[in-house]
Amino acid sequence: MSADTIQEQLVKYLADAHSIEEQALTQLRAAPKIAGDERLAAAFAEHLGETERQEEIIRGRLEAHGADPSKLKDLAGKAGGWGMVLFAKAQPDTPGKLTAHAFSYEHMELAAYELLRHAAEAAGDAETAAAARTIAAEERRMAERLESRFDGAAQASLRDLDPEDLGEQLDSYLADAHAIEQQAAGLLEKGPGLVGDEALAALFQEHLAETRRHSEAVAARLQARGADTSRVKDAALRLGALNLGGFFGAQPDTTAKLSGFAYAFENLEVGAYELLKRVAARAGDPETAELADRILAEERAAAARIAAGWDRTMRLELAGRT
Secondary structure (H helix, E strand, O other), X not given: OOHHHHHHXXXXXXXXXXXXXXXXXXXXXHHHHHOOXXXXXXXXXXXXXXXXXXXXXHHHHHHHOOOOOOXXXXXXXXXXXXXXXXXXXXXXXHHHHHHHHHHHHHHHHHHHHHHHXXXXXXXXXXXXXXXXXXXXXXXXXXXXXXXXXXXHHXXXXXXXXXXXXXXXXXXXXXXXXXXXXXXXXXXXXHHHHHOOOHHHHHHHHHXXXXXXXXXXXXXXXXXXXXXXXXXXXXXXXXXXXXXXXXXXXXXXOHHHHHHHHHHHHHHHHHHHHHHHHHHHHHOOOHHHHHHHHHHHHHHHHHHHHHHHOHXXXXXXXXXXXX
C-alpha cells in the first residue's frame, strides 16, 4: 500500500473512531438513568466524561489531517446508540442487557483503537498512535469496571421478580444464549471466506465447531428444563448474521473490521454467559451455571486469540494483501 493510500486509510480509521464515540456518547448519556444500580450508574457517568474527551481528541486528529468527521457515519452512530438504549429499556431485565451490551461495546472500541494505532504507526503519525494507545487503555479500564458490576446488574434485573418466576426467567436467558450462538455460527460460517488472513480464517473455523457445541449444549439444557429455544429470536439473529456478512464483504478493509467486530461479539457472548451463570445460581440450577462457566472459558479464549492476531492482521491489511 502506498504512503498516500496509508494516509487515506488512517483518515478513514479516524472517522470510524469518531462515529464510534458519537454512538458511545448517545448511550452513556442515557445509561445512568436506566442502569437500575447506583454503582453501575456511577460507572457509566464516569465514563461519559472520558468519552467526551476522547471525541475531542479524535476530532482534533482529523483536523490535523485536514479532514472532518463523517456526517453520515456520525449520524449512523448516534442512531445505533439510541437503538441500543431503546432495546435495553424494552427488556424486562434492563440492567443486565444494558451491562452486557455496554461490555461488548467497550471491547469494540478497544479493538477499533488498537487497529487505529497500527494504522497510525504505519503512516508515521506518532501523535495519533499515542492518542489511540491512551484511549484504548481507558476503554479497557471501563470494560473491567463493567465486568466487576455483573453481580449488581443481575441483582437489579431480578430484584422485582417473584421467586416463583425465576425458572421462567432462566429459560428466557437460555433462549437468548441459544439465539446469540445462532448468530455467532452464521458469522463464523461466512468469516473464513471474507478475510484475507489465513490464521484468522482458521481461528474462525475452529471456533465454529465450538460454537455449534455451545448451541447444542444450551438447547439440551432448555430441553432438560422442559423449555425450548425461541424460533423467533434464533431466526432474527441468524438473519442479522447474514446481513452483517454482506456489510463486511463490501468493506475495503474487511479483514480488520471483521476481526474487531468478532472480538466485540465474543465479549457480547461473555456478558451473556456471565449473566446466565448468575441467574442460574439464583434459580438453583447448578447444571446450567456450570455449563455457562465452561462456555465462558471458550468465549474468552477465542476473544484473546483474535486480539493476539491484530499485529498480523493489520500488517496484511496495510500491505494491501487483503
